[in-house]
Amino acid sequence: MLIAGRYQLNTTIGRGAMGEVWRAYDQMLGRPVAVKVLLDRNADPTADSRFRLEAQTAGRLHHPHVVGVLDFGEHEGRLFLVMELVEGDSLARVLADDGPLPAEQVAAIAAQAAAGLAVAHEQGIVHRDIKPGNLLLDTNGTLKIGDFGIARFMDDPSGALTATGQIVGTSLYIAPERALGKPAGPASDVYSLGCVLYQLLTGRPPFRADSPIAILHQHLDATPVPPRELGAALPPAFENFLLGLLAKRPEDRPTARQAADWFATGAWRGRPEPLPAAAPVPAAAPIPVPAPAPQSPIPPRTKGAATTYKLPSALPGHRAARPRSSSGNRRARPSLRTFVAGRPRAVGLIAAALLFLTAMYVGMSVFSPDSSSAETPQETGRSSPATPTP
The missing domain is CATH 1.10.510.10 (Transferase(Phosphotransferase) domain 1)
Incomplete structure (x- = not known):
């Protein structure tokens, strides 16, 4: 069948509700095409308008992924649409x-x-x-x-x-x-x-x-x-x-x-995005180390001998902490030994006073009048009985 004097219909390649599609050949341009022919215009009152709409719609699109419309017309009362053949x-x-x-x-x-x-x-x-x-x-x-x-x-x-x-x-x-x-x-x-x-x-x-x-x-x-x-x-x-x-x-x-x-x-594919290159980390500034304080040389140890080192009682510029009693906040009282040892001059004075009083007491006891003899010895030569000295 020849349509519009140029499109030769060969075989049917598809059929739909509105029409059928034919493999055809454009004798004027010498190329294969696909021709869609409207089947029955009376079966659907909107078929004619929809067919025309399809031609107008596809005719506005020119893209590799859209079937292109090449021509549109009417032959023997039937509308036809010429498209590229896929x-x-x-x-x-x-x-x-x-x-x-x-x-x-x-x-x-x-x-x-x-x-x-x-x-x-x-x-x-x-x-x-x-x-x-x-x-x-x-x-x-x-x-x-x-x-x-x-x-x-x-x-x-x-x-x-x-x-x-x-x-x-x-x-x-x-x-x-x-x-x-x-x-x-x-x-x-x-x-x-x-x-x-x-x-x-x-x-x-x-x-x-x-x-x-x-x-x-x-x-x-x-x-x-x-x-x-x-x-x-x-x-x-x-x-x-x-x-x-x-x-x-x-x-x-x-x-x-x-x-x-x-x-x-x-x-x-879900491939992760490449991560940006990591920024270089700046080197940390060196921390100044104070010079060690001078220390007295430590004498070498002799074999078999123990070496004793004396530790300072307090750091310079600091007062030594006072001992605390077991009661917590109460101050500890010094003992008599601590009192005496801390005051050697007072101890000497007390000892001298005690010695003086003892000497006075002894002297008074010796030279008291009650302890002297009542009589003096006679020259006769006889000795009187001795009176015991207390």
Whole structure:
């Protein structure tokens, strides 16, 4: 089938709610392209407007990680959108074929997807449907974000083109604020990207239930199981940042630009930052040591002899401490021996006085009149009996 006289449709490579995607060839420029054709304009009254919105939205984005829009038109009553052809599979097909991916590959996908979202957000565009099926990997491993079919302009609330209260998007990857019916913002795309990365690491989305309503309640209230508890081999830094992408409040999540830079710089490995070189420690100033006081020489000891040294009774300029009695604060009284020994002159005077009194007493006893003879001896020669001297 030839569309618009230049796009030759060859094989179908995808089909969605709004249309189908064909592998085609641009005969005018001689290159392969992808052509998305709107299926039935009558099935959904907003399909025409949403299809045009997708063309306008993607047409404003020119980035290596966003599928570029090349042309838009109508052929035989059917709208078509010409995009660059991505040779490869979507992440949904990769998960189905290979299961969980290693942390190194998931980090590379995260950096590229976040960079593409950052460009869209800077242009005022919210994707609103980030999921594995809309993230494409080419043969070189380059990721591209596609399908801006339900994207909206942040400065145009009517860009969603949905009825009031209707939730647009996939429940497995929808942000909590959108589950409450609030408008989608850039943080909503970041949350959805976190859900995709979680599934790439563990093989399952963070929340599962039997009905979409039950899944929405889990997005609002439940805490996701840390991926490492499910067997995912990834550094703790990666896990902590991923759980930050899944924060319940939009203001607690990093921006798409911050996430892109964080993954691109390898911070997800959790390598410590290099420490600054230690500043040299200044040498301490030498402490002056006073010269030792001169000491008298110590005589050498002779073998077998003991040498006695006399210690000073008190240091110069200090009074010797007086002895204290055992009663504590009472002063000790000197003994008689201390009194006598301390006063040799007084002792001599007392001894002389005692000797004088003793001599006087003896003399009085000898020369007393009661002790003399009553009679003088006669010259007759007879001796009278002697009177004993007392």
